[in-house]
Amino acid sequence: MTANSVDILVVGGGIHGAAIARDAVGRGLKVMLAEREDYASHTSSASSKLAHGGLRYLEHMEFGLVRESLSERAGLLKTAPHLVSPLKFLLPIFDWQKRSAWFVHTGLALYDLLSLGGEMPGSGRLSQSDVDALPHLRQDHLKAVLHYHDAHADDARLTLSAALDARARGADIANRRAVTALTPRENGYTATFSERGITSEVDARFIVNTAGPFVGELDAMIPNGPSPKEIRFVRGSHIVLPMPEPAETCAYTLQDEGERIIFSIPWLAGNFLMVGTTDIPQGGAPCHATCSIDEKTYLLEAYNRYFSRAGGPATMSDIVFDWAGLRTLHGRPDEDPSRITREVTLETAQQGTGGFLSLVGGKLTTHRATAEQVLSRLQSMGLDMGPAWTKGVPQYGGTLDREALRARADNGPDAISQQIRQRWAFTYGDKIDDLYANLQEDPALAQEIAPGVPQVELQHVAAVEDASTGEDFLWRRTKLELFLDQASRDKIEEWFATN
Numbered sequence: 001m002t003a004n005s006v007d008i009l010v011v012g013g014g015i016h017g018a019a020i021a022r023d024a025v026g027r028g029l030k031v032m033l034a035e036r037e038d039y040a041s042h043t044s045s046a047s048s049k050l051a052h053g054g055l056r057y058l059e060h061m062e063f064g065l066v067r068e069s070l071s072e073r074a075g076l077l078k079t080a081p082h083l084v085s086p087l088k089f090l091l092p093i094f095d096w097q098k099r100s101a102w103f104v105h106t107g108l109a110l111y112d113l114l115s116l117g118g119e120m121p122g123s124g125r126l127s128q129s130d131v132d133a134l135p136h137l138r139q140d141h142l143k144a145v146l147h148y149h150d151a152h153a154d155d156a157r158l159t160l161s162a163a164l165d166a167r168a169r170g171a172d173i174a175n176r177r178a179v180t181a182l183t184p185r186e187n188g189y190t191a192t193f194s195e196r197g198i199t200s201e202v203d204a205r206f207i208v209n210t211a212g213p214f215v216g217e218l219d220a221m222i223p224n225g226p227s228p229k230e231i232r233f234v235r236g237s238h239i240v241l242p243m244p245e246p247a248e249t250c251a252y253t254l255q256d257e258g259e260r261i262i263f264s265i266p267w268l269a270g271n272f273l274m275v276g277t278t279d280i281p282q283g284g285a286p287c288h289a290t291c292s293i294d295e296k297t298y299l300l301e302a303y304n305r306y307f308s309r310a311g312g313p314a315t316m317s318d319i320v321f322d323w324a325g326l327r328t329l330h331g332r333p334d335e336d337p338s339r340i341t342r343e344v345t346l347e348t349a350q351q352g353t354g355g356f357l358s359l360v361g362g363k364l365t366t367h368r369a370t371a372e373q374v375l376s377r378l379q380s381m382g383l384d385m386g387p388a389w390t391k392g393v394p395q396y397g398g399t400l401d402r403e404a405l406r407a408r409a410d411n412g413p414d415a416i417s418q419q420i421r422q423r424w425a426f427t428y429g430d431k432i433d434d435l436y437a438n439l440q441e442d443p444a445l446a447q448e449i450a451p452g453v454p455q456v457e458l459q460h461v462a463a464v465e466d467a468s469t470g471e472d473f474l475w476r477r478t479k480l481e482l483f484l485d486q487a488s489r490d491k492i493e494e495w496f497a498t499n
Helices: 015-026 063-079 101-114 128-132 155-168 212-219 293-306 367-380 402-410 418-441 455-463 470-477 486-498
Strands: 005-011 031-035 084-094 142-153 172-175 177-185 188-195 198-209 231-242 251-255 261-267 272-276 321-330 345-351 354-360 448-450
Touching (some): 005 188, 015 155, 015 367, 031 177, 063 084, 063 142, 063 367, 084 101, 101 142, 128 142, 155 172, 155 470, 188 354, 212 231, 212 354, 231 293, 251 293, 261 293, 272 293, 321 354, 345 367, 418 455, 448 455, 448 486, 470 486
Parallel strands (some): 005 031, 031 172, 084 251
Antiparallel strands (some): 345 354
16 A cells, blocks of 8 residues: 555545544544535534434334434433433324324334333323423313433534544544545546645545535546435425523424424524424435525424414514535435435445445434444455444543533633533533643633634634634534624634634
């Protein structure tokens, strides 16, 4: 192997690409990851922010997927406690819905059974007094309110955590590194990059295509690539509403008049409600997905059907933020988007003793298990590697449990407010100690560039987490986009432009 060569080139810095790079480098392989934009800049920052088993997949008889997802959910609660936390869901049953209370209760009992060993509370039914105390749920035609647990997850930072862990173990990880050409070699490929205006090449024995919505573009770069797949783009959109008074403390799983499921989830320390998602087929070339007016209307109508607010129904003017992502799935053109499996599909092509692998589908929750599946396939194609190792191993920043993280926030430097320290603890995890150390070395870094944003934090995300724009920081490294006014966001953007 030459100096400018790798065993695996992973193309795409979403959750699957980052997880595969992490797993591979930990098995003794030489690994490079190329992301042409920012890590998690598409689907992996546009999810419903959940680590969940996929309760609705039980109706589709996908018991293996649900069991795997619940097992991985349990693992994430232990290995990424700064990014994944338990969340109680309420599931109201009305007499106009297709799914009866008995049917749903049976499904929840099966969900409990499949999650045995996950240390989550079991499902059940709220008492009438607890139902009466719910602040906003409409009571007309209400038959029952069931409850169960899943977990909230910071999708973009979970992706970043895997990428940074891969780097810490020796992988060459970079964003703003675009693959512009792939040329077959005797045993693998030569990849050409454009990285911040500089062109370079690397020889890779195996290419792993985790480009998400753009998977077809990379497939098309090589002759005799993987067999053509029936790829469906399905758009999932979300809206964000202000938290009503009194505040909701539980999430809700809501059923529309058909069989679609919509979540209403307290978000960002209870400051907002996140409502989603949709399943809308999207044709044409992949792009940055946007939430349409029709989708906003659909989500508002669904929310208002279930909840009554003192100020009247939620309207378009109440939406403070929205996003959409494209799920890249393997399904028939005539298949209902809600019923297309989220199971991962792997397609491969051999190139001498090397090869090419494309990944379609998959779930945020099961990214670690998916990475193991990919490495197993590459091993079957002739790539020697060490054993699987990631199960139970803390993610980057994940060595402290939630109680210890709260203590870190409580005992931080007085120059930083408790509110900021608390945010840091459940953003950076154990790396909060690095921020504290930098402040001890240079106390002037406590100066706030914008309200609630000390200079030390911006230096950290730029130097350690590869953030180079205001959007990188405000949306994917943090969610401060929703808390800062335009003048403050402009100050953040200016900082990145001049540093």
